[in-house]
Amino acid sequence: MPVAVVTAVDAVLRDAQVASLMLDAAGVICLRYEVQASTSSLRRLVLSAEGVLEHEQVDLDHPCVSCAMREDAVPTLGRLAQIPDVRAIVLAPPLSADPSVVVGTLRPHQGDWHLASAVSVIDVEAAVEDLLGEDTLAERGLQWAVGDARSVGEALAAQIEYAEQLVIDGDPAGPGAELVEHLRAPEQRLLQGPYALGADEALEGRLDHLIALRRRDARYVEPYGGPTEHGTWTLDLHSERPFHPRRLLENIEALGAGRLRERGRFWVPDRPDSICQWDGAGGQVSIGAVWRTGRELPTTHLVVTGVDAADAERVRTAFARSLLTEREWSAGLELWLGTEDHLAPWLGERDVRV
Template sequence: MPESRSSKPVSPQPLPGARHSRPVAVVTALDEVLRDALVASLLLDAEGLLALRYEVAEDSSALRRLVVAADGVREDELVDLAHPCVSCAMREDAVPTLARLAGLPEVTGILLAPPLSADPSIVAGTLRPHEDAWHLASAVALAAAGTASEDLLGDATLAERGLRWADGDARSVGEALAAQLEYSDVIVLSGEADGPGAELVEHLRAPEQRLLHDPFAVAVPDVLGGRLDHAAALRRRDARYVEPYGGPTDHGTWTLDLLCERPFHPGRLLANIEALGGGRLRGRGRFWVPDRPDSICQWDGAGGQVSIGAVWRTGAELPTTRLVVTGQDPEDLPRVRDAFARSLLTPQEWARGLAPWLGAEDPLAPWLGERDARV
């Protein structure tokens, strides 16, 4: 463990108007070593700081709860849950535990580390209504620059890595890591700062997200000195507001901003979906189809897996189709661009309006639901 950055540990300073509220940072990662390195470094640098860590207990519906301080483990218990899901774990155990720990006079802040692969938007969303003696100061996501390209764009699943939360968790590694990086207001990237992995992260992060290098160089105020903006974090993940961020291209990373007022042709979308979403890509966005003009559909893809669904209702105006796709293999760029163009209604089809689609067969119903279903 590297030496502390100061000779005297510091204490997090309370925010104005939150004098008695303890700051809590949600720390997520796929790599246990990286996460624990950051947590240990911060514990050694701050008086009164505790880590509340959860681990999945194998072959059980229980979670292992650990409370750790700079001088060692304070608590180590198995917690039985009614349902093995993120929201249940946070609601049933983390909420009362945070309240209990925040009530201890010697505690100045808490680092909450849910099990590896947890989605921080679910963790924070479940915790927010219960803020009182504590408040959410930040969401921190850790990743290794050396493996970021493979983790985000490769086809490995959480099950194959031994990282799934529970039986039935079919997410890809890329899907889980992208969710952590895109929600969090602080990203900590270890390893080479100018390699292909770091370049890819630059393309995926929004300008307002702080990017820090080296877990041991992260200071206590970086993670406990602010207030988590949950609405802004959710907006970054909202396909209705997707936009390209761009970034360096020294290692061949590219981002396509595919935007059109025309909808996808349902049949051609199905025919082109592998060309549009397959391979080593991270793609996000929204689309619509002419046989359900009242629905905005979400597109979310990583590592060759794509999920689509009718998520929102349109307003007074017709929606637009916009996909933002990032990759690093040069041959994928023209393939994706051309597949997007082929999937759209042609200008001639668009000129005929939506009337020809009334009552038409809906080949996307297995994925988007029946047309009369609420979205």
């Protein structure tokens, strides 16, 4: 039985998309979850085109996406797949859910059902503010739990970058649609309106989780670009040189603050064995030492998208100032062995072998 995963940060658009899929083909039902952040519980609803089939509260041991999928969605999907009249299921996790976590948790349990596609529904009239604004999920009432400190932009960007099918609602020639064009990969399908995606298109394929993860992997970040009529721009900043740890901290606000979507990787000379991730949206930046290098030294590569012209030059300048100078780079890495670890609070303790 095919299962399509539909994510959004807007409940109306998500529900419109789900309803469209259920009305488009016989036997399509929806498994929808609504989070209750204050009580660490969920509401589980099973819906058909005729109405509500089930409505129950689900108490979780831990309020996180993976626990919700593993503890409740897996057995529920298995149970629903046994109903004779059911032909397909649309899974709608709580608003702001990261589809890579949802799918990553569900994949090992496929059997009577399989993951067919991932769909992200986007209100392009609100996309600039949603993706680049400062609102947090907590301020919008969309957080999973009290400790969920993500911005709306971080959550929506994760949905857009993962999904195979992007459904936009609003002016397809407006600034929000232009911003989405800069963020989407060429292989991601773009559709206009929640009724443009047919049930056969959403439910007849097989979701390729690895390709979707590669789009989100900072080691493979690419600048997609797009139209610039409304002033949207994308910078492709790269260098073989690492960031200077102290100067990175000095320039981090100039590099990461403002109405920006930033993704990429960097390294620092006192951690040549580490590839660090850079992930920013709406003025929030998350960094961390995520991968080990191989035989080759890593490189520094950030892709930055914004809508305010003044931000582009500021970011470009801050990037250049954060790198080791040519003279520092030519001096080699030995001088960095045993130096003070300025980035330990963000990257964790340095490996003793470095």
